[in-house]
Amino acid sequence: MWFNSSCTSAKRRRLLGAALLCAFMAAANATAGVADWRALLPQAQALGGGDMTWFGLRIYRATLWSASRPFDAAQPFALQLSYYRSISRERLVRTSIDEIRRLSPAPLPAPTLTRWEALLNTAFVDVADGDELTGVYLPGSGMRLYDRQRLLAEVNDEALARAFFDIWLNPDSRDQRLRQRLIGAQP
Structure with a gap:
């Protein structure tokens, strides 16, 4: 006893x-610190997905989740990236900022880019083959980033959130075929 x-x-x-x-x-x-991104989007369904490749190398598999069909970027959604390769946090941040800058209709002020880079640097992690990161867009507030089901960061900057998801969803995104597949416009 x-x-x-x-x-x-x-x-x-x-x-x-x-x-x-x-x-x-x-x-x-x-x-x-454990959270499930699906709790934010309980009615979400996969709208579409596809592989992002660079010179024939598969980088990640992207899947877009949303409760609205057809896709409505003004409604909450999640973008899930399942990586095939190792990529450092620094490279993810640099590439994201470069694409945000490229897609912006007008030059972004240097202080804004510096602030956004710092926010992404805090939110992102190094990734390896098999890792899964999910970003959830929350209109009116910003985004939440998850490593599988673990909350990495809550970014309360809606302009950054829109610019970040534009990397995949903007009509001028780098991979138009992937964009069309994500939004369910192409099989």
């Missing part, structure tokens, strides 16, 4: 209460 016979009933209850409190706190700490 974990207590001796000299323990009173009150002492046993306090010990049991303390043990239960410790167990509860351990369980709460184990789930802290």
Whole structure:
């Protein structure tokens, strides 16, 4: 027995209460920081997807999730990227900022780009073959980024969120075929 016979009933209850409190706190700490992006989009379905390639090399598989069909970029959605290759966080940030700059209809102010780069640098992680990152667009607030089901960052900058997802969804995106597949316009 974990207590001796000299323990009173009150002492046993306090010990049991303390043990239960410790167990509860351990369980709460184990789930802290864990979040499921699907809870934000419970009705979401995969609209489409395809591989992003560069000179014939597969970089990642992209899947667009949304509750609205046809796709409506003004509604919440998720873009899931399943990587085939290792890419450093620095390269992901640099490539994202370069594409945001390229797609912008007007030159973006240097302080804005610097702030966005810092936000992405904080939010992104290095990726390897088999990793899965998901970005969830939340109109009116910004985006949340997940590593599988673990919340990496909440970015409360709607302009950055729109510019970031434009990398894949803008009519002038670098891979038009992938864009068409993502939004379900092409099989």
